[in-house]
Amino acid sequence: MANEKDSLTDTAYRRLEEDIVTLKLKPGEAVTESRLTEEFGMGRTPIREALQRLSWEGLITIRPRLGIVIAEINPADFARVMEARHGLEVLLAGASSRLASRAERDALRSCADDMRSAAAEADVADFLRLDKKFDEIVATASCNPFAAKAVGPLQTLSRRFWFRYLGEADLNPAAWNHVELMKAIESGDEKIALEKAEELMQHLRRQAAALVASID
Structure with a gap:
């Protein structure tokens, strides 16, 4: 039960x-x-x-x-969420590239393939579901439940901001950055995984900063 x-x-x-x-x-x-x-x-x-x-x-x-x-949405909070999320995501990417099981690496490859398809079909809702799936695979593969629990709410808030203010306009760049990170983690190359995680976080932080600037 x-x-x-x-x-x-x-x-x-x-x-x-x-x-x-x-x-x-x-x-x-x-x-x-x-x-x-x-x-x-x-x-x-x-x-x-x-x-x-x-x-x-x-x-x-x-x-x-x-x-x-x-909850209400304050666009200025997007930048604050990304600032808090940044370091945790890089940590999890590096750990998961070292520690992921074969099944988890296979799941990342499949998720990357599906995310490419979602972007090609301009399916924002499916992209977000796959982004959630990606986060969950990495959370488990990293073997660090403390970092995973801390970053989870920030990931969800980020998805909400992204859907509200970016959506289809950022779909292909966002999908590309996610797929590159998944490929790096799946390959087991920690150095590249750290670089790709940094690139994804910088992309999202630039988007958040541009959003705040457009409102100011």
């Missing part, structure tokens, strides 16, 4: 996270547990546990007796 409950919670979390990242649930929108249980066809427990996780990640605010509110 514990495994079944965990599976339902994970399913609820993934669906809610995607709906928030892709703005199906809009910034500032109020939702209720009862609405979500009805829409998802689930009991209250997995929904509640998924909401608690999303609250910890900063994607929602839970207000007792007032309901659940989807």
Whole structure:
């Protein structure tokens, strides 16, 4: 029963996270547990546990007796998120290039192939799902659960900013940088993996800085 409950919670979390990242649930929108249980066809427990996780990640605010509110988006925060994320991503890329199993390297190759296809088809939603998959493979392969847990919420927030302000305009450059990093990790070349992780983070930080500058 514990495994079944965990599976339902994970399913609820993934669906809610995607709906928030892709703005199906809009910034500032109020939702209720009862609405979500009805829409998802689930009991209250997995929904509640998924909401608690999303609250910890900063994607929602839970207000007792007032309901659940989807977090607002402040474009200036994109640069701050990327500043915090940068070093952790480089660390995880280097560790995963050394420590990934054969199965994890194969999964990265497959993910890279699928990401190329998503970019070729201009499928932003599929790209974001594959980006999430990539992050999860690296989190496991790095064998550093502390860094992985710290960076997870920053990755999700980044995806939300990216979808809101960049999306299709940055799809091909973003996909290319991700694919190059996956190839480097899969090959086991730590030096190249560190370089490609640095290039991806610099790309996203430039995008974040340009966004802030356009608003100022």
